[in-house]
Amino acid sequence: MFTAALYPSAGSCAAVIAMGMQMRPHRWNPPRPTARARQTHSDPPMPPTRLLPLPGKGPEDIVVLPDGRLVTGTDDGAIWRVDPASGAVERIADAGGRPLGMHADADGSLLICVAGRGILRLAEAGAELEVVVGELDGVPIAFPSNVIRDEDGTIYFSVSTRRWPFDKWMTDILEHSGSGQLVRRDPDGHLEVLVDGLQFANGVVLAPDRSCLLVAETGSYRITRYWLTGSRAGTTDHLVENLPGSPDNMLLGSDGLVWVGIVSPRNPLLDRLFPLPGIVRRLVDALPDSLTPAPVRSVWVLALDFDGTIVHDLQREGTEYALVTAVAEHNGTLYLGSLSEPAIAVTSVPAT
Template sequence: MRPHRWTPPQPTARARQTHSDPPMPPTRLLPLPGQGPEDVVVLADGRLVTGTADGTILRVDPATGAVEQIAHAGGRPLGMHAEADGSLLVCVAGRGIFRLAEAGAELEVVVDELDGAPLTFPSNVIRDDDGTLYFSVSSRRWPLEHWITDLLEHSGTGQLVRRDPDGRLEVLVDGLQFGNGVVLAPDRSCVLVAETGAYRITRHWLTGPRAGTTDHLVENLPGLPDNMLLGSDGLIWVALASPRNLLLDKLAPLPGILRRLVDALPPSLKPAPVRSVWVLALDFDGNIVHDLQRDGADYAMVTSVAEHHGTLYLGSLSESAIAVTSKPAA
């Protein structure tokens, strides 16, 4: 472990609150035969797809709760992207990015190397209509099972990458602090990537006078942003896996030996995500349109949110269900 000192932004008052105003509407659960639906996406027919920790890819009918296995990823499925024809792109921890053409088919390799090295921690992927892919890499230092170590180290080895239709790869943004969710603007003007370890959403411009430059859509978020999806309402829906951890913030500017000591502790004694259910919706100017949070008594560590015609489907790295709620009425 090679800790990098940094000074986090001062947490806002919102970071210390445990409920939103208005409150998050009640949730119901869609039980799954496995743990950790890290990402949830909506198919064109309204059914859901997710993956669990054992590598299973599941299709779920939100109306009936019926669950069917449609594939096995051969590793831990992370971010997914659903195509209009029902095919899927799947980031698989330790393996790369794959395509599932249809239920029951074998997964096809899309990207498994980057700059001559194995693509071991792809986090999220989206596809434009012309076949261009944009995907994030969380860390080139640590695998998924050591994600807390990467946040403690503040490695800054995450990336935002473009894959052209001809297969050419280009790193658009390097040095991300745990790159995570990815969203492409509907007008293709920019692509957004969540930086979990920096509490911000970074924007890379694709067109216009700022093309090729990078800035931040929003900084100093009150929690740790994870997966993001463009909702049917045109908003950017962001899952906050946990509120800010004050211990992590206090350790960050101090000598790295302290974080090495914390990292050496048994898992039960390391800093852990606070149990919370929290999602945000932003517009493309960085304004918060919806802020929905409640305590995590029966569901927690929300790592994804998919909005579909007013319904919100939540995934989690630790739970054995998809949570369903709704956004407030306008």
């Protein structure tokens, strides 16, 4: 696959270049993968999973409602409420676009990132969705990724990329231009970009003590921290770097840990592309999907504390479920979402 990507047939080169000239690749030397990145199972192993089937595919994010039911969205735009005990599924809204990250408030209302539409609010099942944030600096938000609301009404959200729409997410990863953002919306509606230049900004978590925000940088294998209070307020550092896979959505669990969906282990072919001249990645981006570096099928989640220590590392081979974009922990149960699967996977935190 790598050879074919680097050396397409001579007759296709002109078409490939013409299709990819809008891409502006930035060279990057990824950190050397750790030994953990090459392993396919965790120790202790991830407990067995069961599936909650959905009428649609791609439950990209999952949130737990105050009553214990789950909410997710699928690639057809539907928003579903799921009873994890019975498996009953109820369609509660149509997002009018691809639903991505979500946040559930204490009253059961939802904030939903919708590709091409921005941040929307669903007050209750069956209600019309209200656009809370549709533009940033006068430009429509094409790729909102994850969102959270503080108790005072402040909303924090990530924008994965300002250059590409959702269906070109792999182009942004390949380009590595760093156009992702972490944004705050004050209760009065004022918007402020807190952090710019993020590499495919994704999951967002607010520390329980409101001292900092965490944002996953899928394109750089790291989790970045933005300080809200104290002597470091307004600055950033990295909670953890050189992760063994690509972090996606993040949620604060009932156990106080930050749970992270690892959508894919590190792909050696992709890492080899980043330091090469930009023309190579333009060629690769223009090739059919079957010839480009694809996410490795795996079921993988991590849990970290706010010091950056990995407390849980759970992985199994992606034979029946894969591309885990989200994990919601609730009282020791883990609910996993996926970019492509037609179900929510359910497992548990191993007993210690």
